[in-house]
Amino acid sequence: MTPHRTRKERENMAADSKQKRRTQLKMYLENNPFLTDEVLADKLDVSVQTIRLDRAVLDIPDVRERTRRVAEENYSRVRSINSGEIVGQLLDLHLGDTATSLLETNGDMAFEKTNIVRSHFIFAQAESLALAVIDADVAVTGLANIKYKKQVKPGEKLLAEAEVIRRKGDDKCVVLVESASGGEEVFRGKFVVFALGSEGDG
Amino acid sequence: MTPHRTRKERENMAADSKQKRRTQLKMYLENNPFLTDEVLADKLDVSVQTIRLDRAVLDIPDVRERTRRVAEENYSRVRSINSGEIVGQLLDLHLGDTATSLLETNGDMAFEKTNIVRSHFIFAQAESLALAVIDADVAVTGLANIKYKKQVKPGEKLLAEAEVIRRKGDDKCVVLVESASGGEEVFRGKFVVFALGSEGDG
DNA sequence: CAGATGTTTAATACTAGGTATTAATAAGAG
DNA sequence: CTCTTATTAATACCTAGTATTAAACATCTG
Incomplete structure (x- = not known):
């Protein structure tokens, strides 16, 4: 002192x-x-x-x-995962049927030690897409059953395709999402998604 | 011009x-x-x-x-989900056995329309914890089976508890993670996690 | 003890990207 | 022609630096 x-x-x-x-x-x-x-x-x-x-x-x-670096690095990033409702870029959307999005992975998404993309980014893309494809104002995930099939390295572009495979009543859907990198499947998940009305129940 | x-x-x-x-x-x-x-x-x-x-x-x-504003606004946010290997604060860790972490949710994690915390933040906390509890240098998720039981509003503090419930051989574990807010369970997931050696396989 | 070397501090001139103020200039309105 | 508004210029100052030179201090060695 x-x-x-x-x-x-x-x-x-x-x-x-x-x-x-x-x-x-x-x-x-x-x-x-x-x-x-x-x-x-x-x-x-x-x-x-x-x-x-x-x-x-x-x-x-x-x-x-x-x-400046902190600001610039985070500016685009935060927009994609945090602020944007969709993780990745929405390429194609047929409400209630199918949807496609693209996520460009980078080093910031990977573990430092292993340089493998952290799986919750892959999950986030898939889940976002599953919610986007539902023809409802608001939707939330109830259940998910997922499998990571192959590790993803930074730089790989993940193409996620979602398809509504079953409808249960008015407010419940099952969405299948498959993510691939360079034609090879890296992730597959089944999401049970609830469409929400004005009531705050899920 | x-x-x-x-x-x-x-x-x-x-x-x-x-x-x-x-x-x-x-x-x-x-x-x-x-x-x-x-x-x-x-x-x-x-x-x-x-x-x-x-x-x-x-x-x-x-x-x-x-x-400066862009940088400061996004700094803490990005650090939690993006840069830190653990999402949330690690409170307790017994390698190979149990672990606990706390995630303080905020408005940035929620959907704008509904003010419901986006579920992949809850997932990210749980998955991070599942990977942290494994007694290995590097671990990746293979499968997950999850359920969101209750919606979370910004401001709620999520206490996630992970427990290794089964070991399959040297490199494969099943980890159960339960997240609760104010004593009430909001999430439950079973993760099949692979410990990685020097080989890049998972 | 002197001298060499390493560490820290000071002093000075310069920079970007501003703030704050005052003044000059341009151009239309009455 | 004068009044007003819009724009530009000029000037002094600011923060948080860079780059450089020099001085002071510390430590070790012969």
Whole structure:
């Protein structure tokens, strides 16, 4: 906290302090990429120049660049999985019958270790499509029975095809969804989907 | 394109040009919030000062503030479903046996129309937990059999509990996951999970 | 102890992408 | 011709930096 130190104190610290500080710096920025050099300098109790030097060595861009990256990376992504109701791009839709969507996978969707696309993205595409094909204002999934048949690598384009295979009464459907990459089936799922009226029941 | 105009041309334009330009300005920024004043000035064929004046009137912040907002709004959101390997917060983990995680739902996870949390978030939490509980470096889902029992509204906190209920050989497990909100079960799923060795098979 | 080296800090000039203010200019309306 | 509105220009200032040079401090070695 205090920036005033005796010579003894400085001597003891100086040796490993640099590496420790840089490790800490990286940790701080991983948790919060929006910290400015000034704030970091304060947290790590060194001058702003030292922080800049550390960043240069560690090849960490400045706060505006970091912010820009976070913003740009997430801008399209969030729109697809989070904000958009459909995961992937809807290519074809015959309400109450069939629908098709395309999802372009990328490295952000994969596990870091294995570079295999995380299966809930594949699931999300299929489920979204199953809900979209239903001819109802609002629909929710009740049951699903799914199988991942083949691993997907980032960059593969997943073509999902949904088909309503059974109707049970007015509000209940069974939708089959098959996703393929390069002609090969990677996923198959059966979704029991409920169309919702004005009542909030599912 | 050309910045040179006759007096006649300017006369004709002057009247409504301002409102049209401001409408256009808003459109440009809705499609791409990362445009600087200079770029906008170029696109709209006016000076940078005019753009700044327009922004001031329309109460539109500068590019850095816009970028910062996009970044901050999406940061936590994306981290939960996209970047983190676990969806939700891991509360408890006994490798190969049981695990627990908590997911705080919010409006961004819900359908706009119905304000019901989109089920693939619930699925993602459960699947992530099923993979986390496996005592292996890498695991992938093969099959899943799931049921959504109750709709979830934004703000509800989902407590997911995973339990390894069967082991088949060295690399195959069945994991049961139950998610509850306020003590009431909202989801139940059985996942067949494969532990992966150095081979990329699943 | 001096000198070499490594680490940290300071100082300075420069940048992008602005804000805020004042003033000049253009063009139509009365 | 004057008043008003719209636009542009000019100027001083801001944040959060980059890039560079120099100085101060720390630590080790001979």
